[in-house]
Amino acid sequence: MNIALFGYGKMGKMIEQIALDRGHKIVAKIEVDTKEIDFSQMDVAIDFSMPSAAYENITKCFEHKVPVISGTTGWLDKFEEAKKICTDNDSAFIYASNFSLGVNIFFELNQYLAKMMKSLDQYKVSMEEIHHTRKLDEPSGTAITLAEGIINNSDYKGWKLENAAENEIPITAKRIGMTPGTHSIDYTSKVDSIEIKHTAHNREGFALGAVIAAEWIKGKKGIFTMKDVLNLG
Ligand SMILES: NC(=O)C1=CN([C@@H]2O[C@H](COP(=O)(O)OP(=O)(O)OC[C@H]3O[C@@H](n4cnc5c(N)ncnc54)[C@H](O)[C@@H]3O)[C@@H](O)[C@H]2O)C=CC1
């Protein structure tokens, strides 16, 4: 399959390595905003760029009917517009705040736990995410997906990084060294705590998930999620 990489930083390079190992060809590596892109050879585009660049990269691909796998976080204020442009152009799209298999299982576990905790008022939820010091956005996209998973299955109404109200989930974002990505959710009462945690040991899981998603989307039209790709029901 011919893959175009939008963004050739830490993730772009890791994705290239995995895609080549799986027999794919990299037909473009785009690192800056440019008008001279040849879309004709692309079967799928994978965007791991920057919050400020993702929307334009993704929508340009849709206009050329190139399916997109998007992993860039911090641009979701334009998500609905991007989905509309995908549909209008009969293209295909998967966005995931986290492409790793482990985190996608963790998303399911988080929702299941939130449902069980819903009626237990004595427990208060909180979340912590830790990433490397070069990360541009906070909280992480993964933390936002986790917070939405709790909100959709409980009486919590939102999330906040600081000064969370009683019905909001407090999120602490820490930036430490080279940390690839650690997310934990804690339910604490006066007598005990329950904690679930996912720790990425490196970036390989994110990159493999993105390449698997690219293989899966080839030839499809529409808007999908990693739940579809991984058959998580
Ligand atoms: N969904 C997931 O599983 C994961 C998502 N991410 C997200 O992916 C994004 C990239 O992460 P990293 O590779 O670690 O960052 P990075 O900073 O190492 O790489 C970003 C690259 O984008 C390039 N870039 C800047 N403007 C561009 C443009 N207009 N078009 C194309 N490329 C452009 C930069 O030159 C840089 O090489 C971040 O938003 C991060 O949060 C990171 C890991 C996993």
Ligand SMILES: O=C(O)C1=N[C@H](C(=O)O)C[C@H](O)C1
């Ligand atoms: O920027 C990163 O590195 C990561 N970003 C994603 C996020 O914001 O959740 C996924 C992963 O945690 C690594």
